[in-house]
Amino acid sequence: MKKGKTMQKTEASKGIFCFIGSIAVLLLLGIGNPMVLFAQRKVTIKLASMAPESTPWGAALNRMSQEWARVSNGQVELRVYHNGVAGGEEDVLRKLRLNQIQGAVFTSAGLNLITPEIMTLSVPFFIRNDAELARVLRDIKPDMEGKINEKGFFTLAWAKSGWVKIFSRREVFVPQDLKRQKLATSPDTPEISQAFKVMGYQMVPVMISDLLVSLNSGMIDAVYQSPVLVGGMQLFGITKHMASINIAPFMGGIILNQRAWTRVPEAYKPEIIAVSRRIAEEIGDSITQLESNVVNTMTGYGLKVNQISPEQEQAWYVDVERAMPELLGTTFNRDLYQKINGILQQYRSGR
Numbered sequence: 587m588k589k590g591k592t593m594q595k596t597e598a599s600k601g602i603f604c605f606i607g608s609i610a611v612l613l614l615l616g617i618g619n620p621m622v623l624f625a626q627r628k629v630t631i632k633l634a635s636m637a638p639e640s641t642p643w644g645a646a647l648n649r650m651s652q653e654w655a656r657v658s659n660g661q662v663e664l665r666v667y668h669n670g671v672a673g674g675e676e677d678v679l680r681k682l683r684l685n686q687i688q689g690a691v692f693t694s695a696g697l698n699l700i701t702p703e704i705m706t707l708s709v710p711f712f713i714r715n716d717a718e719l720a721r722v723l724r725d726i727k728p729d730m731e732g733k734i735n736e737k738g739f740f741t742l743a744w745a746k747s748g749w750v751k752i753f754s755r756r757e758v759f760v761p762q763d764l765k766r767q768k769l770a771t772s773p774d775t776p777e778i779s780q781a782f783k784v785m786g787y788q789m790v791p792v793m794i795s796d797l798l799v800s801l802n803s804g805m806i807d808a809v810y811q812s813p814v815l816v817g818g819m820q821l822f823g824i825t826k827h828m829a830s831i832n833i834a835p836f837m838g839g840i841i842l843n844q845r846a847w848t849r850v851p852e853a854y855k856p857e858i859i860a861v862s863r864r865i866a867e868e869i870g871d872s873i874t875q876l877e878s879n880v881v882n883t884m885t886g887y888g889l890k891v892n893q894i895s896p897e898q899e900q901a902w903y904v905d906v907e908r909a910m911p912e913l914l915g916t917t918f919n920r921d922l923y924q925k926i927n928g929i930l931q932q933y934r935s936g937r
Contacts, residue, residue, distance in 0.1 A: 634672035642872035688846035
């Protein structure tokens with residue numbers, strides 16, 4: 587009997603050790619091959635974009651989706667909803683907070699809804715060219731990303747999306763030329779409208795979708811917009827003059843909510859960030875080329891580019907500087923403005 591019991595215990599012990607051994611092998615396989623652990627954790631991220639799929643933004647986001655699948659071995663799926671099908675930026679932000687979508691492309695106006703300091707980048711005639719913008723972004727991006735991330739988001743990438751320009755019925759070389767014309771302003775960017783109003787411009791609130799009708803009716807005479815939008819909407823048939831001076835950079839940000847970002851396996855995050863930021867840089871290059879092509883096409887159909895001299899440029903800069911005491915601390919963030927101004931002064935002096 588004792589011998590039988592001993593044999594039963596031995597067999598039981600063998601069974602237990604075999605079971606433990608099997609678990610150990612699985613764990614070792616998992617440690618050696620992260621795909622085993624992540625196989626059941628496929629993550630899907632729905633990303634909303636206002637841009638049409640046919641634009642450089644649309645093509646780049648589709649490419650980003652493919653790259654995410656590649657670097658994550660198919661474990662992180664990015665589904666892009668183009669053409670504003672998820673709604674305007676305010677609607678998209680609400681859905682992002684509710685996790686109905688997990689990511690979005692925002693313009694400066696949309697980013698401003700998350701943290702108002704962002705709009706300081708769009709102070710008229712403040713940042714003047716691509717080189718200055720690159721220098722400013724290099725120094726302030728960490729702070730801006732921190733402020734966005736504190737609100738429950740993750741800033742995946744920034745992209746330059748061109749420059750806002752002045753398009754008008756009559757030629758514009760100095761501020762007074764534009765002040766004699768009725769200038770359309772978007773209700774989505776009250777800060778920019780207020781800045782122009784303080785500088786003495788005749789501001790008329792008009793939705794982007796109503797610009798052509800408002801121009802045809804004589805309700806407005808001029809707009810400040812991206813050349814790509816002006817070309818796409820064929821506004822240049824009426825606003826036959828484009829001033830060569832840059833008003834402000836047009837920025838885009840790719841933002842995820844933290845809930846989605848925490849679900850992405852840590853092993854894939856560095857590559858996802860890297861490919862997203864590389865593609866964002868490519869967007870900037872594509873937009874620059876597209877803007878140039880669009881302006882060339884519009885000039886072929888009668889658009890006149892008013893080349894503003896350095897002396898005339900200075901009149902615009904003085905005009906906005908005169909208005910800044912009234913705008914700082916109310917319309918634009920004083921601390922960020924001063925920080926950017928310090929960066930620009932240093933850059934312009936060659937330091």
